[in-house]
Amino acid sequence: MASTLILISCEKDSKIEEGAAYFGGEVVNPRENFVILSKSKKVLDTVFLDESNRFLYKVANMEEGLYTFRLWAAEGLEYQMVLLEPNDSIIFRLNTLEFDESLVYTGRGARKNNYLINLFLDGEAEDKVVLGYSQLAPHEFERRLDSIRNHKFNKLKKFNVKNPTSDIFNNLVEGSINYDYYLSKEVYPFVNYANSERANFEALPSNFYDFRSEIDYDYSELMDFFPYYSFLKHHFENMALSEHFKKSDDTVLDVKSKNYNLIKLDLIDRLMINDSIKNRLLAQTAFEFISKSKNTDEYDEVLNSYTAKNTHVENGTYITEMVSSLKALKTGSFLPEISILDYNNRELNLKDVINKPTVLYFWSNTYSSHNDSHKKAEELKVKYPEVNFIAIHATTNKQQEWKSLILKYNYSKDNEFIFKNPELAKQKLAISPINKVMIIDKKGKIVNAHTNMFSIMFEEELLGLLNQ
Structure with missing residues (x-):
């Protein structure tokens, strides 16, 4: 009810700007009195809650797409995404004790966002089901995965019949469905318990990864959407391991393998077009190797490969300093002055x-x-x-x-x-x-x-x- 009152007040305001979007909400059990709004990693504003734990924010110079809002909840700083388009007036209500599960949108533009949040929540439950399917033989796993994807597309068609939607919404939903599907196929060799990863790769049908021809390595609309990034991370891990197996006698994944990580860095650099995501994937690969490997003699080769490919100055400085610190923290050294x-x-x-x-x-x-x-x-x-x-x-x-x-x-x-x-x-x-x-x-x-x-x-x- 309170959220509705905010919205009514907003819609009656004669100063509403045509083409702008309005985003607000009510936070139940707030841990802090502010909400952080951002777009593509850039913080737009920190908005404070009023005495009723509500806020309303006008997004001027409107750029349609996914926006992120962060606030402190029971499990720490949590975040969720909202799709905003010109003339939207979207209000949410959530309880910090049950962050995603309690999130509900109202107002102009709410239906598409409720659809997206339900898609996200359904996906969390679906992950457990797919993990069970992943113990099946490849053909049966594929058949069941295809059934899940077809069900999602049929659901989207029914939603579009009743609700006028935009291209950006449909691209987001279709992208989410497809990249969730692709992700499940990429991780299959890693979560199937039957054999080693090498044996699992060798048991796959020849067309198991035919979908890779459909991958968009510059999907700007999905750049900030977690299913896309999660897919890419596992996609490059999978391809790198497959290449590594061709050049080694290994039969299982060793995340501390220098050669495996060098191959992964090369694949990311060669295939990724979107620089923002490329730099994140490169940094994550270098960081994970350096933080997990205790062989400091191998750090420099991975660091040099990463540095030659990275164009994000801040990331590069962080990884370089981390290597220097870990070298100084090798076994037998004294702690630095702290x-x-x-x-x-x-x-x-x-x-x-x-x-x-x-x-x-x-x-x-x-x-x-x-x-x-x-x-x-x-x-x-x-x-x-x-x-x-x-x-x-x-x-x-x-x-x-x-x-x-x-x-x-x-x-x-x-x-x-x-x-x-x-x-x-x-x-x-x-x-x-x-x-x-x-x-x-x-x-x-x-x-x-x-x-x-x-x-x-x-x-x-x-x-x-x-x-x-």
Whole structure:
């Protein structure tokens, strides 16, 4: 009802600009009092909620297409997309406790967006079904996948009969349906449990990937739409592995293989036309290899290949600095100089708080995984009392905000810290992803600069640390 009132007020406003679009909403259980609006990675504005937790924003100089709105919800900073066209007046209502599931649009342009959000939600449920189908033989898997795609296209036809729609809407829906279908076929060899990836490739029908002739590597309308990017990521992984198998004796995917990643970088550079997506795919490939491989001797070759192909200065600088940081964090090195703050606002050097075998783990309230990390650390403390577990909030240096979180989640004050300069510390310690873990020996030397508390090998690493 409240959203409807906003819309009525908007439509009665004599100052409504012809050709502009209006976008607003009501946020139930807001975690913060603002919404961030953006278009193609460019932030348009930060819009504050009023006392009723509502807002209304005019998009002037209207460029039709997908827009993104972000706001803080139960699981951290969440986002969703909205299709805006000239003269739209779209209002949403959502509950931050059930972000996507509670999202509903009203107003002029609402029907197309409700269709898109339902397509997204149906896709999440469909993924589990397709995963089950992926254990079938290739021909039967294909038959069932074709049935799902045909059902979606029939549903779109029925919607178009009752609702006048635009080309951009139909292109988005058709693109989403097709690229979801293509994605399922690309990941099939990786999620079918029958054999190794090499054996799965060899068992595929000769026409299994005929759809690749229909791929648009410059699909600007879908540039910001997650099904398209997700497809491209897995598409290049698949093709790179297939090429890698031709040149090696490997039978399974090794994401830390230098040659596999070099092939992937070359394929992305050769085939992608859209520079924005190309740079993102190149950066992701280089980042994933560098963050997962512990062989620092191979970093430079991958970095050089990436640098020669990348045209995004900021991405290039970030990857280059990450390589430098990881080289400095090799096993046997001491930690760099990093200033931290404890719960009593005392400034300390990170190295000075390490006086016995230590696990450093990082967290941020932006990601819900921080509770899992803390629970895991508490379990390990009981099993390994000789090891110190130190938690560092990696994304804020605001004392009061951080202290409120410590109290809210009932974390121990003794082994919780924040960085004095989070951005500098994250760069020096190569903290990405945010939930990475470091193991340090009693002398303050690095044993493993990039591990995972949830790995089945983690406790073996701790035993090795204690037996030094």
